[in-house]
Amino acid sequence: MTVSPYFSATYAEARAKFLEAARSAGARLAHYRNPGRGPDGEELYTDTAWVGPADAERVLLSISATHGVEGFCGSGVQVGWHESGLSKDLPKGTAALTIHAINPYGFAWLRRVTEDNVDLNRNFVDHAKDHPSNPAYAALHPAICPRGWDGTDIAETGAVLDAYAGEHGAFALQTAMTAGQYTHPDGLFYGGKALTWPAKTLLEILKRELAGIRRLAIIDYHTGLGPRGFGERICVHAPGSPGLARVESWYGGDFTSTALGSSSSAELTGVNSEGMIAALPHAQVTGVVLEYGTQPIDAVILALRADNWLHAHGDPASAKGRAIKAQIRDAFYQDADDWKLMVWERAIETQRLALKGLNQG
Numbered sequence: 208m209t210v211s212p213y214f215s216a217t218y219a220e221a222r223a224k225f226l227e228a229a230r231s232a233g234a235r236l237a238h239y240r241n242p243g244r245g246p247d248g249e250e251l252y253t254d255t256a257w258v259g260p261a262d263a264e265r266v267l268l269s270i271s272a273t274h275g276v277e278g279f280c281g282s283g284v285q286v287g288w289h290e291s292g293l294s295k296d297l298p299k300g301t302a303a304l305t306i307h308a309i310n311p312y313g314f315a316w317l318r319r320v321t322e323d324n325v326d327l328n329r330n331f332v333d334h335a336k337d338h339p340s341n342p343a344y345a346a347l348h349p350a351i352c353p354r355g356w357d358g359t360d361i362a363e364t365g366a367v368l369d370a371y372a373g374e375h376g377a378f379a380l381q382t383a384m385t386a387g388q389y390t391h392p393d394g395l396f397y398g399g400k401a402l403t404w405p406a407k408t409l410l411e412i413l414k415r416e417l418a419g420i421r422r423l424a425i426i427d428y429h430t431g432l433g434p435r436g437f438g439e440r441i442c443v444h445a446p447g448s449p450g451l452a453r454v455e456s457w458y459g460g461d462f463t464s465t466a467l468g469s470s471s472s473a474e475l476t477g478v479n480s481e482g483m484i485a486a487l488p489h490a491q492v493t494g495v496v497l498e499y500g501t502q503p504i505d506a507v508i509l510a511l512r513a514d515n516w517l518h519a520h521g522d523p524a525s526a527k528g529r530a531i532k533a534q535i536r537d538a539f540y541q542d543a544d545d546w547k548l549m550v551w552e553r554a555i556e557t558q559r560l561a562l563k564g565l566n567q568g
C-alpha cells in the first residue's frame with residue numbers, strides 16, 4: 208500500500224488536497240481566514256470538515272499544524288482519511304471534525320510558531336494572571352538565540368548549551384528550552400502575552416461546532432520528538448484523573464505522560480488541550496497528542512534555533528535562508544515513503560481506537 212500521495216510538499220498543496228478529499232467524502236466545510244499571507248503571497252486559511260450526523264453527541268476531533276511546519280504529517284493523515292473513504296465508516300451516532308492547519312502561517316512559512324513568534328501549544332495560559340516563570344530559559348536565552356549564525360556562533364553557543372546539559376543532564380536542558388517561556392518574545396517556545404489568532408480560531412471552532420456534544424476524543428498531530436517514525440501517544444490529562452484512566456483503557460496502556468516522566472516530551476505550560484477542555488465544560492474529553500519522531504533531538508533543536516535566527520536577523524529568501532528552511536522542514540517532516548507509511552498506520556489505528564473508546568459504556 209502506498210500512502211505517500213496523501214502527503215504534500217507545501218501548505219498550498221496540502222490545503223487543496225484536503226478540501227478536495229473532504230468534499231468528495233461529503234463533509235460540511237468551514238473556512239477561517241488568517242490575516243497574513245504565505246511566502247508566495249498565498250492566502251492562509253484554517254479549514255474544518257465535519258462528517259457524520261449533524262447532531263452527533265460523540266465526536267472524534269483531529270488537529271494538524273498546531274506547530275505549523277509539523278502540519279505535513281497531520282495533513283497527510285487527514286487527507287488520506289477522507290480520500291480513502293475511512294471517514295465515511297463511523298459508528299452510529301458518531302461524527303468527526305477535522306481541523307486542517309490550525310496554524311496556517313507556520314505551515315506555509317515552515318515555522319513551528321504563529322505569525323507572532325508564539326508557540327501555540329504554550330499559548331493557552333490565563334493571560335490575566337502572572338505567567339509561568341522559567342528562569343533556566345532566561346539564563347540560556349542568549350546562547351539559544353544568538354545574534355549571529357555562522358560556524359563560530361553555532362560552535363560557541365552550542366558549547367554553552369552542552370555545558371548546561373553536562374551539569375544538569377540532557378533532559379534538564381530540553382525542559383529549560385522547551386517547557387514554555389513568557390519573557391522573551393524573540394525567543395524559542397515563547398507562549399505569548401495574549402491569545403493568538405490560531406488560539407482564538409480554535410476556540411471559535413469549538414464553540415460553533417461542538418456546542419451540543421457529550422463526548423469528545425482529540426488527536427492532535429505533532430512531529431519532532433522520539434524515535435524516527437514512531438507515533439507516541441502523549442496523554443493530555445493529569446495523573447489520577449478520569450481522563451488519564453480513559454486514555455489507559457482506550458489505548459490499552461500504549462501511551463505516555465509528561466507528568467509521569469514517561470514521555471519524550473518535557474512537561475509543558477499553556478498547552479492547547481487545556482484551553483480546549485476549559486472551553487468544553489459540557490463534554491467528557493479524552494485527548495492525546497500523537498507525536499512522531501523525525502531526527503535526533505539535537506538536530507531538531509538546532510534547526511529551530513537556526514529558523515529563529517533567520518526570521519529575527521536573516522533573509523529567508525537568501526541562499527542561507529533556503530538552506531535553513533530545508534533544515535527545519537527535514538527536522539519536522541521526513542519526506543520518505545517508509546516514514547509516511549509508519550505515520551499512517553499508527554494514526555489510523557489510533558483513530559480506530561478513539562472511535563471505539565467514544566462508544567464504550
Ligand SMILES: [Zn+2]
Pocket residue numbers: 273274277428429430431
Ligand atoms: Zn509539536
